[in-house]
Amino acid sequence: MRLLLAEDERSLSRALRAILERSNYTVDTALDGDEAWQYLEYGSYDGIILDIMMPKLDGIAVLRRLRERGDLTPVLLLTAKAEVEDKVLGLDSGANDYLTKPFHAEELLARVRAMTREKAAQPDIRLGLGNLTLDCASFELSAEEGVCRLSNKEFQIMELLLRNRKRLLSAEHLMRQIWGYDSEADSNVVWVNISYLRRKLQRIGANVQIRAVRNAGYTLEVSE
Known part of the structure; x- marks a missing residue:
């Protein structure tokens, strides 16, 4: 929730x-x-x-x-x-x-x-794009070739990207929203978690990719 x-x-x-x-x-x-x-x-x-x-x-x-x-x-x-x-x-x-x-x-x-x-009490909320589905109740990401469970931070990043699919989300925005204003975590944690998510997307056969736009941020893109 x-x-x-x-x-x-x-x-x-x-x-x-x-x-x-x-x-x-x-x-x-x-x-x-x-x-x-x-x-x-x-x-x-x-x-x-x-x-x-x-x-x-x-x-x-x-x-x-x-x-x-x-x-x-x-x-x-x-x-x-x-x-x-x-x-x-x-x-x-x-x-x-x-x-x-x-x-x-x-x-x-x-x-x-x-x-x-x-x-x-309502049915589980699911977010989708392309052949990708994120179950917000179980933290599970699924596509044609399988299902994987996300860590808390991975889930929050993917949920933000799916809910803001028409926007570019900067690393600073992700850092602020997920780790907080006063977090002592290094900003590289965003890149690390994005890398983990990319591997999981590939592993389950998703036709959705996390695209990085230089000096702008991240967004989701459906492959043709």
Whole structure:
């Protein structure tokens, strides 16, 4: 499942992302409300976690924009405020749930599971291109000659490429989205994981290739 996490405190954002990814969620992170809205304009998510007190655009404003355009993606609000009025405001604005800081990781995961339960009960989501299929529930990539299971990072790269098949995704974009803003990982990890994916695509007989455009990024291309 794909989540958007909007939290302006960098250390908390990193910690929450790590917790969610260990539970096999794919997570995009935003550090302010304006950035969160940009993700929501162009991306599709199974659940959204919004901190209320964010710069540029607060969580309630993001939530209201989302509901005004008819988007019913479940939303969990995070805040340091514990007053009843704030909870009522959030729920009246369209939030599905409300979690007050500080909280335990187990409670966050339980709230996320609860708000995405209906989505999880639906048939497995599969993304496809050419003869290639990515099963987002099992992390399996399949084509004419076989099936292979992807690592967490490989899966996130392939999912991003499939969901953005008409765009070039730069190494910097992949690094930021998958490893995070403050990751200490070397940027070469993107190239390494792309290399692993290319071998797996070849092994299963996919007619889809990962094409690199010099100084621009990566995209998927179907072979004739």
